[in-house]
Amino acid sequence: MDYLAIANSPLMWISCGLCVGLVLLQSALFVQRSFSVGKKMEITDAQFKSAIKSSFTASLGPSLAILAGMVSLLVAMGGPVSWFRLSYIGSVAYELMAAGFGAKAVGVTLGGPDMNATAFACGIWTMTLGSIGWVLFTALATPKLDKFRHVLAGGKKAALPIISAGAMCGAFAYLSLDRVFRFDKQTTAAIVGFAVMAAFMIYNKKHQKQWIKEWAFTISMFVGMFVSVMI
Amino acid sequence: MSNHVENTGTTVFDQEYLPYIIKWGRATNLLGILLSLGPGLICTFVFGLRPGLGAIMAGFVMQASVSGVFWFVEPISYFPVLGVPGTYMSFLSGNIGNLRLPASVAAQEAANVQPGTEKGTIIATIGVAVSIAVNIIILTIGVILGSSVLSQLPANVIAALNNILPALFGAMLAQQFVANPKIGSVAVVLAGGMIGLNKLKLLSFLPGNPAYAIIIVAVFGSIYIGRYMHNKSTADNKPSADKTVSK
Numbered sequence: 023m024d025y026l027a028i029a030n031s032p033l034m035w036i037s038c039g040l041c042v043g044l045v046l047l048q049s050a051l052f053v054q055r056s057f058s059v060g061k062k063m064e065i066t067d068a069q070f071k072s073a074i075k076s077s078f079t080a081s082l083g084p085s086l087a088i089l090a091g092m093v094s095l096l097v098a099m100g101g102p103v104s105w106f107r108l109s110y111i112g113s114v115a116y117e118l119m120a121a122g123f124g125a126k127a128v129g130v131t132l133g134g135p136d137m138n139a140t141a142f143a144c145g146i147w148t149m150t151l152g153s154i155g156w157v158l159f160t161a162l163a164t165p166k167l168d169k170f171r172h173v174l175a176g177g178k179k180a181a182l183p184i185i186s187a188g189a190m191c192g193a194f195a196y197l198s199l200d201r202v203f204r205f206d207k208q209t210t211a212a213i214v215g216f217a218v219m220a221a222f223m224i225y226n227k228k229h230q231k232q233w234i235k236e237w238a239f240t241i242s243m244f245v246g247m248f249v250s251v252m253i
Numbered sequence: 254m255s256n257h258v259e260n261t262g263t264t265v266f267d268q269e270y271l272p273y274i275i276k277w278g279r280a281t282n283l284l285g286i287l288l289s290l291g292p293g294l295i296c297t298f299v300f301g302l303r304p305g306l307g308a309i310m311a312g313f314v315m316q317a318s319v320s321g322v323f324w325f326v327e328p329i330s331y332f333p334v335l336g337v338p339g340t341y342m343s344f345l346s347g348n349i350g351n352l353r354l355p356a357s358v359a360a361q362e363a364a365n366v367q368p369g370t371e372k373g374t375i376i377a378t379i380g381v382a383v384s385i386a387v388n389i390i391i392l393t394i395g396v397i398l399g400s401s402v403l404s405q406l407p408a409n410v411i412a413a414l415n416n417i418l419p420a421l422f423g424a425m426l427a428q429q430f431v432a433n434p435k436i437g438s439v440a441v442v443l444a445g446g447m448i449g450l451n452k453l454k455l456l457s458f459l460p461g462n463p464a465y466a467i468i469i470v471a472v473f474g475s476i477y478i479g480r481y482m483h484n485k486s487t488a489d490n491k492p493s494a495d496k497t498v499s500k
Binding site: 037045046049062069070072076077081086087090092093096097103104105108109113116119126139142143144150156160162164167168176182185186187192196197198199207210211212213214217218236238244248250 | 277278285295320344381394396425431443444449473476
């Protein structure tokens with residue numbers, strides 16, 4: 023029996039669907055509580071609306087990039103597993119690597135001519151077990167991470183934004199310079215994205231235009247992409 | 254004034270929000286681990302695909318040797334941006350650096366709230382949730398279209414999509430850099446220096462892929478030096494203290 027028949031069987035759809043459903047359920051619980059408590063904290067409807075609008079547009083580009091990367095996973099692992107794994111814990115790079123390791127563990131190349139049902143199953147096991155660490159650690163340690171953040175801030179609530187600013191600068195400096203140092207089209211994309219956003223931010227320091235706050239990331243992202251492709 | 258807002262927020266946030274999030278966050282993430290075993294269990298026990306414990310362990314060990322350190326480094330490093338709810342959600346749903354972080358930052362910027370504050374945490378939660386919904390909708394469309402349709406995408410469209418992320422990362426850095434030029438400069442020097450050292454193979458004494466060392470130095474170095482500069486400017490000159498984080 024072709025392993026893709028198993029991979030795309032109704033039972034796999036149901037099992038993978040439960041996982042995707044759980045991710046959505048958790049989001050729904052948190053969002054509902056964020057709205058109700060946020061309102062008591064005097065976060066306005068306009069603020070919520072702006073947040074939704076800008077995170078929606080900012081998510082479109084990266085989600086399309088994930089979709090483009092999904093093709094190789096779909097071919098090797100079938101629909102349900104790809105759908106579940108990319109909505110759940112992993113990224114395209116992680117899932118392909120894990121599926122590859124799993125196949126290798128039974129002496130097979132992922133998606134190669136010798137790809138078979140056993141390699142498929144071992145790939146799923148590797149993807150699953152290899153990612154439990156993240157979920158288990160955050161399930162248990164997240165409240166401790168919050169305490170740790172307060173320790174970093176020297177116990178002063180007013181200093182917490184400094185900690186966040188440091189973390190964001192560090193994280194995005196790493197993520198973007200990692201691309202800049204590749205010296206190819208990605209370098210151009212990162213530099214153009216940086217330049218366009220910097221121009222928006224500097225202009226907006228004086229003018230405080232709300233539409234810029236909502237759209238600047240998305241515009242910078244697509245301008246960076248187009249320029250990198252055209253040069 | 255900001256003190257007053259934080260104080261009134263403390264009661265609602267600490268009493269009605271955080272305990273609820275922690276209770277359900279822990280429960281859903283633990284349930285997530287159990288549910289994620291489903292597809293593997295079905296393959297092995299319903300369809301009888303038995304790679305053998307040895308092969309499964311071999312695959313796991315290969316993967317853990319690459320990912321193991323990130324199970325800890327990523328949650329610890331990204332926590333100050335994502336907050337308590339955002340951390341539970343992001344590590345259950347994945348795609349952190351390329352999707353959850355940008356979405357939470359974009360939401361906070363648009364809503365004019367400061368990351369790291371209580372309002373910031375709530376708005377970041379909305380941003381992460383929106384990114385989860387968008388991601389799942391697009392993936393669902395993708396999986397319905399199937400590989401035969403997706404593989405028809407022209408090569409130049411795929412190439413263009415691969416350049417979206419670097420452009421977004423550059424934009425994210427620019428936003429941080431203009432808001433906090435001093436901390437931003439420190440971060441760029443630290444991250445650039447570590448990446449340079451890595452390119453020169455000077456980090457090869459570290460086990461595995463040294464990316465985790467670059468993240469730790471960039472994030473915690475920036476936090477540490479940023480806090481030092483903030484404390485120093487607070488001590489030197491009160492009014493300038495807030496400039497470091499003002500938006």
